[in-house]
Amino acid sequence: MSTRLFGQRILRTEDPRLLRGEALFIDDFVPPGTLHVAIVRSMHAHAAQLRVDVGAARTLPGVTAVYTADDLGSLMKPGPVLVPPPPIPGSTFNARTQTPLAKGKLRFVGEPIAVIVASSRYVAEDAAELVVVDAEPLPAVVDLEAALAPNAPLVHEDLPSNLAAHVAQRRGDYAKAREAAAYVIRRRFRYDRGAAAAIENRGVIANWDARTNELTVWDTTQAPIPVRNALASSLGLSESQVRVIAPYIGGGFGPKIMFYPEELLIPWIAMQLGRPIKWIEDRSENFVGTTQEREQIHDAEIAVDKDGRILGVRDSFLHDTGAYDPYGLTIPINAQCTLLGPYEVPAYESEFTVVFTNKTIVTPVRGAGRQHGVFVMERLLDFAARELGMSPVEIRRRNYIPPNAFPYNYEILYQDMAPLTYDSGNYEPALEQAVKLVEYDRFIQDQPKLRTEGRHLGIGIVSYVEGTGIGPYEGARVRVDPNGSVTLATGVGTQGQGHFTSFAQIVADQLGLSQTDVRVVTGDTRDMHWGTGTFASRGAVVAGSACHAAAVRVREKIVRLASELFEASPDDIVLDGGRAYVRGSPSRAISLGELAQKANPLRGAVRPGTEPGLEATSYFGPERGSTANGVHAIVVEVDPETTNVGILRYVVAHDCGNVINPLIVEGQIHGGVALGIGNAFYEKLSYDNNGQLTSASFMDYLLPTALEVPPIETVHIETPSPLNPLGMKGVGEAGAIPVAAAFAQAVENALARPGFEILEIPLSPSRLHELLNAGTESQAR
């Protein structure tokens, strides 16, 4: 048997094509006869009596069609609630979803109003400028607290208030915990909006073939199968008439999971006009028309005993869902559950209120609410440690769930509708490794000397857990072709995670092949009918486990057939290098291709109870998610004059169970940390009081560059998950989750100003300057 590929640093098989510029992304397709689309979007955050005059646009040469809400007929229905909220007793959820185009009322800047179809995008945009949009502006609902005030303007006038949802969950008796506490620390925390900002914008191309009655849609989606299902249902087609292909995708990070109006409108128009239709989002549209995340305000408190042990936590928070709530309660429930972290929290009382505002819709962005929970908990622990005169490292160590306490059930419901239960974990090694690698003790020793030299260096160290790899399921089909090649198809979309390689590793291990012998097809609904998509750090765990299961079954078929041919025991059949042979007789081997031909005879009979071919389709659905964890440590230097912050070191000790490919996992961590750094200090979606986004370009919304993101040092710890055969846990979002908490702790540590606390994210040099000066003023008083 060849060396096991699982766990090896294997170079990616998809890279040569990407590096040569040959990989096809959405905007690289132009079916013959394609017409191009531009979309007219709302410039108002909130307005009524919408009137749209498209007369001039329709007559511009080169324009084929213009559509407004009045032209859509039965398509003008609210979209689906993509993720129904978990059945938490006593909770409220007011579902409000978008119609494909706005009618009567405008609810956020960027909301689609009209669609122009023309011979080129240039002409379509000319025509878009000729569309006259008239509406009566209304006061915009922007601030979360003001949104809930009694006389606030209503985003949805059919509701009594802007309340979208309310959920309360509890464990134990917090009031009692509070009474027993030596210290109770209470603070208000704000976490503001950021963008996913994938470098590739969204896009949809659709073609209706009237001869075969089939619709083909190319879509930058992380979830091609749900998009296929939604299209079939909305357009009155059977699922087998609709093929959705997610081609190479230039980054997803969450917002490409949605079912956007454009994903319905472009296929519908293709059917209306009988021509291929193409829409490619531009960056300005992306800033307002693609979903965003992160705005929450938490009022939280922690009760600790004199030894720093957590007795309980209480949290009440507001969550901004924007103008609609198509993604249910995933984000606030993630925030609520992830706050608990790797700690034993005997009493927990948490409630949240979801608020409609006149801003872009909020759906998951890498981390999906987990950041907020981690920020609140880690900050509370920092302040508790300070009260107790304890080091931030020690207070965390004292509160970790011990390794013998797993599975650990928190008794509240998680986003996957299962009780929040950690499958496995061993938290202290990550802390010790991070402390060692970042040289924590030496830093604390050297810090006073650096201060006397006028250098303000600070260190931060925080923990997190991430619920990953949730259900419901994914599928995989593995087939050996008569030419000996192996094809693997899964239903998930891929956006750079290396699925072409890591899934191939899993399959190749079973079949005795090299990963380059396995052709991986992802994100084409023709090749895999069933599945859900890439989200919640679940690709490797759930789809990877399905790949494994299918490969195991194909292996069994190969072995059985070979054992019959060789008249040998199945236990003695060896698969290696694309051949099968009896152990000890490699010279008398048969290739997998020949076996595939024998398994699909043209004459003779396929015996009852067997199937033709060397093929298997398997599904994997975990009973619940697996819980990854880690510790991040950061060293920063703050310039007290400019309040700029430089990151000198960044250390990640993480545990995502058994690692398929360390090269890919480290890459995922690096990217997550960079996004976290952006969210902590550079990126902010700033809305003014009128609901206008004032940072709607890369000139104003600052993504970190190679100068801002430091080298990232990683250590892997592997605590296998018992919930899947390969012991994997997810890692896609982990890197982004604890960065803000670590950053805040380190900046406070660097400045060492009594009373100066960081209670909000994102910061920026100017915001930090304001906060520092505010602190000085209050001290002076």
Place this chain on the structure above:
Amino acid sequence: MPKIQVTVNGKSYERSVEPRLLLSDFLRHELGLTGTHVGCEHGVCGACTVLLDADAVRSCLMFAVQADGQELTTVEGLADADGELHPIQAAFREAHGLQCGFCTPGILMTLVPFLREHPQPNEDDIRHALSGNLCRCTGYHNIVAAARLAAEKLTSGNTA
């Protein structure tokens, strides 16, 4: 419509174009060279970087007519005709310097002139050179490593 002549990856093209056609759209949609990607159309992300007479430029900030009579190189012009990767491309693969691969062509085209002018760059030089290219997947860690490896490959290739 004005007629222009450009040489791209060694091949000459003559086309009539609208004066307002962006160079990026010309390369992608008129010539079918879709390896050059477009991320922001306002000159910040760097995904559309190509070589204009050997210098790195943002093709979304130029009109096609401005390239009339000039020589361009796009990512498709890096690998050998038989598909063998250019040393910079090979280094990106070996160092896992790409994930989704969307920003990658622009980064490769930024590094071609940079490594020609700075054959032995230090990490700081590399990070400054890359600061006009946004990547959302990699955190730049492995891009910097790949650029270093590329410099080594190019230097040893030159002395061999």
